Amino acid sequence: MKIPELFKPYIEGKYGQLLADICHALVVIGEANGAERMVPITSAHTSTIIYYSAKETGLEFLDEVAASGVRFKVPTSVDPISIDIQNYCEIGIPEEYAAAQMRSVKSFAKMGGLGNYTCTPWTAGNVPHKGDHIAWVDTSALIYANSVLGARSNRNVDPTAVAAAITGYVPEYGLHLEENRKADCLINVEASLESLADYAMLGTFAAKKFPEKNIAFIGLENKLITDDIYHHIGPAMSTWGNIALYHVIGHTPEAETLYNVWDNLGIEINFSDKDLETLHDEFSPKVKGKQFVVFGCPHCTLSEIESIAKLLEDKKIKQGNMLWVMTNSNTLELAKRNGYYDVITKSGSKVLADMCWVLSQKTDEIFLTYDSIVTDSTKGALLSRSVGKPTYVKDKAACIADILE
Ligand code: F3S
16 A cells, blocks of 8 residues: 555654554555555544543553644544533542543643544534545444545544544545445335434334445435434444445435435335334333433434423423433533523433543443433433443433423
8 A cells, every 4th residue: 555655754653653553553454455545534533532431541542642742633523521521520420530531631632632522523613525535433423424424434443543633644445435335225214204213213224134234215305304313313323233324315415316326236125114113112112110311322413402492391300310411512502502401401400511421430320220211312222221221212202201290
């Protein structure tokens, strides 16, 4: 593989052995996948600073990279962390845990990272364009960038995403190449989809049927497909399967028409009302006992927060239950300005920023004191199963109606 001149100082050790090693890994991965060259990127998104998953080794990794004096070459955002920076005390996160998390936040900032701590970085300043090569890690963000923004990224892991962010290059293979971005499977959506939970079911259905493929959805051409809808389809697909790219015919940027992304060579199936009903039955049997309702996997948008505020206006959460709304700090500020924050918190619920509710030691502990976890995200439900409590998926209105006084 041809190595760009600007990449060579990094791999030759000018900025220390650790950076040379992760840059070398980027080259090895590229060569193993048949890349012929490296291409410049315009954006990066990592998850390297989450204390819950990175632990001490992660802190040391980032400290050492930051200490070498390098800075990110492109706008670089990062996934949610394990604490709400402003309000960690309010949910009982110990000082020591918060201090450990803040150590990696500082290293990330030292390299010029965008301090928005979110899995929806396009709502907080990191917005690549159609056709841009980027290096994003695989959470809800990667599938959105590929599918909804039309940018191009493979499923990166943290160290190589950091290497790409610092050097500004990735090897060109996989989803960076036009020929690999066509759909392998076509799903004809016959079901009437109403709530965001319905769209999460559609994504889950696609992932269960075709866990490793590029998918195209047809049948939604006359629907209004909002950003909130994309936030519920994509994460379901990337978590219940390993899908990194989908197209919605007539909506997403590479799929103006079916023929842009479909060669009539793959498998075609339908998604019917019956399929939707079966999935809802699987995810939401009758919920009993004390419920922990949580929205924001991925982080809630302002319009989702507005809809939650409308459902909670002048209402109170029944004692023994809880509701958390997770978002990023930019959206939280807007929710405060628009009055949604006050409405939600007056009901006894919390609105938290910066953190991932499935990647915090404290949330695990809190969840254990309830009988079930209830959400409108099939991704959130799958990941929070590790806590060992039953998890259910319903649309926001049904989740909230169940826990009101
Ligand atoms: Fe975001 Fe955490 Fe869910 S990173 S997508 S809130 S698992």
